Amino acid sequence: MISVAITRAAFSPEAELAGFAARRDTGSGALASFIGYCRNKSADSAVEQLELDHYPGFTEREVERMTHGVGAKHGVGEILVIHRVGTIAAGEAIVLVAVASAHRAAAFAAAEELMDRLKTDAPFWKRELGPAGARWIEPTAQDYARREEHEE
Amino acid sequence: MISVAITRAAFSPEAELAGFAARRDTGSGALASFIGYCRNKSADSAVEQLELDHYPGFTEREVERMTHGVGAKHGVGEILVIHRVGTIAAGEAIVLVAVASAHRAAAFAAAEELMDRLKTDAPFWKRELGPAGARWIEPTAQDYARREEHEE
């Protein structure tokens, strides 16, 4: 049960997590998850909102492909990904990744790798808007290094 | 804000997570979490419930100490740990670990290390009860190996 949603609407990560947990295989004793929020401050300035651009059709397909790839690599079949696009207010959730598995190591590894790949390989473009104006955010050298660690 | 609770009462991991997320520093854009459930089957047999024994007073202190240690090591100050004791029905949550941070790598690393340490270093003793009777569960060689990886 791999589920990927790209959505403009605000969502409750906890409600989605509860639904995912309720649908999981009852042999899956481990559920690792990650929620990424729009922060209210960046390195140097206040953030009022985030704007996430995507490529309709292509983005959905790429995130689905990435999710299935990570699931197959770690032997986990239960993954939920929800990723917002459009305008996101400070404090709101941008992304939820949840992985259920019989084994906690696989659940953690898959959730972390999926987040690392979303940061560098998923077709999204984002900018922070604050009192100082807008600023495009691109992956850091550290983000690319983390992604590289997952390559064989 | 480090919060540790050892409780006999069933709890909703998602409701606790929502509360933790609401209380977090608004500069913490990353929230990694892990929920461990009582599975309905073990390696070889069905599981109806789990019984978790603990050492009142000592267990609370040790889990607090462990949580502060892992937080200090990874530079994260926002951690929630809820761990049940007593009788736990199949499907119910046993443990919730949540870590909020400005950085996703630190949040993941702290959550995972805390779970690894809870598996091998926290004063709990558990047994699975099923139609075949009761069976004490002790850490596996793999559990010990994972814990060792965190040592300097």
Next chain:
Amino acid sequence: MTRILFFGRLRDVAGHGERDIDLPDDVATIADLRAWIGRDDAVLGDALRCRSIRACVNHVISIDDNASVKGAEEIAFMPPLSGG
């Protein structure tokens, strides 16, 4: 007719997110297309020549600047990807 799309900061530079264009016959590769767009808009042309900008032809990200764009329905220009 080919749809040309610009994402992220390229959308700001281009002043639009997408436009339908009849590509001239001498625009055969991604490199040709970058140069051809640059003839019309030097600033956008400069932005497109940046090494970190990748082209995506009919939903396939291309790392070869000599890849063909002949008959392509959609060509997207993408700054570094960054979700999460």
Next chain:
Amino acid sequence: MTRILFFGRLRDVAGHGERDIDLPDDVATIADLRAWIGRDDAVLGDALRCRSIRACVNHVISIDDNASVKGAEEIAFMPPLSGG
């Protein structure tokens, strides 16, 4: 008066989780205590001699079997710990 506690599978073997006992004078160390309990209950004594069983004296886990138990208020015997 010293409280002796048994956890996990040791509780099953002992048949109880805790008991208050006046330790005789010649029980000075954890090793002495293991042996002394074994005199009364051979099965429990065997279980206690297992290398994986650790003693916890006044809330401090001891790895030294020669650690003193003189005047201890609480001594717990613990099979391998396992939470989560």
